Amino acid sequence: MPGWEEIRDSVRERIRVREWAPGALIPGEERLAADYGVARATVNRAIRALAEAGLVERRKRAGTRVAELPTRRARLEIPVIRREVEGQGRLYACRLLSARPAGLPAEAAARLDLPAGHAALAFETLHLADGRPHAHEARWLNPAAVPPLPDFSQISVNEWLVANVPVVSGEVAFLAEAAGPGAAAALAIAPGAPVLVTERTTVGPDGPITFVRLSHVPGHRVSLRL
Amino acid sequence: MPGWEEIRDSVRERIRVREWAPGALIPGEERLAADYGVARATVNRAIRALAEAGLVERRKRAGTRVAELPTRRARLEIPVIRREVEGQGRLYACRLLSARPAGLPAEAAARLDLPAGHAALAFETLHLADGRPHAHEARWLNPAAVPPLPDFSQISVNEWLVANVPVVSGEVAFLAEAAGPGAAAALAIAPGAPVLVTERTTVGPDGPITFVRLSHVPGHRVSLRL
DNA sequence: GCCTTTAATATGTCTATACATAAAGCCGAG
DNA sequence: CTCGGCTTTATGTATAGACATATTAAAGGC
Numbered sequence: 001m002p003g004w005e006e007i008r009d010s011v012r013e014r015i016r017v018r019e020w021a022p023g024a025l026i027p028g029e030e031r032l033a034a035d036y037g038v039a040r041a042t043v044n045r046a047i048r049a050l051a052e053a054g055l056v057e058r059r060k061r062a063g064t065r066v067a068e069l070p071t072r073r074a075r076l077e078i079p080v081i082r083r084e085v086e087g088q089g090r091l092y093a094c095r096l097l098s099a100r101p102a103g104l105p106a107e108a109a110a111r112l113d114l115p116a117g118h119a120a121l122a123f124e125t126l127h128l129a130d131g132r133p134h135a136h137e138a139r140w141l142n143p144a145a146v147p148p149l150p151d152f153s154q155i156s157v158n159e160w161l162v163a164n165v166p167v168v169s170g171e172v173a174f175l176a177e178a179a180g181p182g183a184a185a186a187l188a189i190a191p192g193a194p195v196l197v198t199e200r201t202t203v204g205p206d207g208p209i210t211f212v213r214l215s216h217v218p219g220h221r222v223s224l225r226l
Numbered sequence: 227m228p229g230w231e232e233i234r235d236s237v238r239e240r241i242r243v244r245e246w247a248p249g250a251l252i253p254g255e256e257r258l259a260a261d262y263g264v265a266r267a268t269v270n271r272a273i274r275a276l277a278e279a280g281l282v283e284r285r286k287r288a289g290t291r292v293a294e295l296p297t298r299r300a301r302l303e304i305p306v307i308r309r310e311v312e313g314q315g316r317l318y319a320c321r322l323l324s325a326r327p328a329g330l331p332a333e334a335a336a337r338l339d340l341p342a343g344h345a346a347l348a349f350e351t352l353h354l355a356d357g358r359p360h361a362h363e364a365r366w367l368n369p370a371a372v373p374p375l376p377d378f379s380q381i382s383v384n385e386w387l388v389a390n391v392p393v394v395s396g397e398v399a400f401l402a403e404a405a406g407p408g409a410a411a412a413l414a415i416a417p418g419a420p421v422l423v424t425e426r427t428t429v430g431p432d433g434p435i436t437f438v439r440l441s442h443v444p445g446h447r448v449s450l451r452l
Numbered sequence: 453g454c455c456t457t458t459a460a461t462a463t464g465t466c467t468a469t470a471c472a473t474a475a476a477g478c479c480g481a482g
Numbered sequence: 483c484t485c486g487g488c489t490t491t492a493t494g495t496a497t498a499g500a501c502a503t504a505t506t507a508a509a510g511g512c
Contacts, residue, residue, distance in 0.1 A: 003465070016392040028492055039467045044493075054303070060474040060493045069388055072304045074398050076450060077280070077297050162295055166242040170452035172300050176402035176422035176444070194420030196402035202452070218402070224302060226396035226428070229495070254462055265497045270463075286463045287505040458509070465502070473494070481486085 007036055007046035015055060015066050022068045026056065074224040078172060078200075080159055081127050081135065081214075090129040094156050097124040097186065108140045111171075111201045112208035119143065123157050126186050136183040136215045145206045158212070161202075165209055170202035174222065183215040196220050233262055233272035238281065241292050248292045252282065300450040304398060304426075306385055307353050307361065307440075316355040320382050323350040323412065334366045337397075337427045338434035345369065349383050352412050362409040362441045371432045384438070387428075391435055396428035400448065409441040422446050 002010070011026070020026045029047065033040040047064055050056045054071045058064045085092040102122035109116040125137040139157055143149075146165050175197050184191040200212045216222075228236070237252070246252045255273065259266040273290055276282045280297045284290045311318040328348035335342040351363040365383055369375075372391050401423050410417040426438045442448075 001466085022389060030492080039469095040493095041468085041495095042466060044495095045465085048494090058493065059476095061476055061491055062474090063492060069306050069309065069385070071306075072388075072393065072396075074302045074304060076300045076302055078300060078452075079297065080295055083295070159295075162298075163248065167298065167452065170298075171449055172452065173447045173449040174400040174422060175447045176420040176442075178420050194402040194404050196400060196422070199447075216402075221399045221401045221425075223397055223399040226304075226393065226398065227496085256462080265499095266463095267465095267498085268496060270465095271495085274464090284463065285505075286503065287461055287507095289462055454512085456509100456511075458507100460507080461505085463502100463504085466500080468498095470496080471494105472496095474492090476490085476492105478489075479487090482484090 002036055002038060004042050004045040004049070007032070007038065007043060008049050010036075011046060012050060012055065020066050022066050022070075025063045025065050028063060072226055074226050076172070076222075076224045080162055082156070082159065085127070085129045085134060088129070091131070093128040093131070095126045095128070096152055096157075097126055099123050099152060102140070104140055108211040111199070111211050112140070112142065114142065114208055121149075123152070124182070124186075125157060127156075133187040133217055135217065135220070136186045137212060138182075138215075139210060139212045141210045142208050145204050145209045161210060165202075165204055167202045167209070168204055170200065173199045175199070179215065187215065187217050189218060193218055196222065198222065228262055228264060230268050230271040230275070233258070233264065233269060234275045236262075237272060238276060241281065246292050248294045248296075251289045251291050254289060298452055300452050302398070302448075302450045306388055308382070308385065311353070311355040311360060314355070317357070319354040319357070321352045321354065322378055322383075323352055325349050325378060328366070330366055334437040337425070337437050338366070338368065340368065340434055347375075349378070350408070350412075351383060353382075359413040359443055361443065361446070362412040363438060364408070364441075365436060365438045367436045368434050371430050371435045387436060391428075391430055393428045393435070394430055396426065399425045401425070405441065413441065413443050415444060419444055422448065424448065 014020060027035070029040045029043045032043045036043065047056065047058065051058045054073050055067055056064050057067050082092045100122055102120055103117035104112065104114060104120045106116045109118060121141040121143055123137070123139040123141065125139070126133060127135045127137060141157070146161070150160060152160070176194055177197055178192045179187065179189055179195045181191055183195065184193065195218060196216045198214045198216070202209045240246060255266045255269045258269045262269065273282065273284065277284045280299050281293055282290050283293050308318045326348055328346055329343035330338065330340055330346045332342045335344060347367040347369055349363070349365040349367065351365070352359060353361045353363060367383070376386060378386070402420055403423055404418045405413065405415055405421045407417055409421065410419065421444060422442045424440045424442070428435045
């Protein structure tokens, strides 16, 4: 008696060998349930898993069809930097370079959907791995959206936020740019060297929370498994 | 009578307001089901969704506890480039710059877990959006792992692979580097300009399939929603 | 006291059944 | 011929009950 995972695998295989071509309808749950000799709920679980993986598309009444161009989906687990570093067996440390009130620069304002110049707190942090620069963080925090701040000499801004402010939605983006003077100095690299930048915007229940730009040391790879 | 999504939201909220602190056990399914007045399966569906989102961790017998550092997960939908470009309302085109047998270079070999110099097919493709360079693709294909190849003047290598070769596992990585001479010429940018590179490795049922390096035009952002 | 076996327990899954919901397609009114 | 509304149908969700499985905690043997 097959379980839902076996049915999922079997259906995936039947799609692979083109028993059902891309774009074609596959049999309904009722039918598959009878074929496999299981209850419809079991088939539902299996096909739903394939739908979540993007291999099939389901619509009520219209049935389930094999996706035309199976969009692969990768999951990125966004790590707290400390964990990422420690996960590589290296010693983590961070230094708060500056923390001061500041108006939002245009780019941060646009990402946070707030007016440029909006009152914010600006943080600059250097993350270290084994004592050497790992990433330079520039962060703008919307004070209206977070509880009173603690003393950030003890805990990194990021970790405090992760643990204390609920996130409703957000965005992560990757881009490449030439290292700016601030980041280059902090990371001890040549200005203009290509750096991988991850930008993160998070929105909480009380509005936009924070916008972070992380400039990674050259050679850094962000990797996701499929 | 609440559905599983409402229960999921309710539990998420109760975690948010610290009714159950990070690391703490939350009540068992049986108990929650009684509290909410639903069947256990409904609670199971709700809590499982939270577990998949990384907000709680479940273990048999041990129960469900609130995750200590809620690792946010982002989903990246890896688009066929044509779709990505067309999704922005721009006209897509691609030009196959070269296609020839070649030994695997060291980097590609390492990623594919094949010996350096292993027989492969090397492709170079330029992707265009609205007639202007969008990305430069260097690809190595393991001929042993794919069916006979079609004529790639009609369809892009990528699209043919997506539609014709099943992928078992793989990896996507982002990094920044200075544009190499080949990519710089193809993209019509200054050599040494910072470019975002996405590397993709895919493995199929018959072994490693392909390794791709996509060099994007400066200013390109890859963005994921949380 | 320490190690092994056993029982208790929370989650995981399956079943059979029922009703809800969305949307495709039919059909009649205008 | 077109626009609503109705019917049909596949998926979505809920339920009570059962058994499976993984783990922990307790009981037992040495």
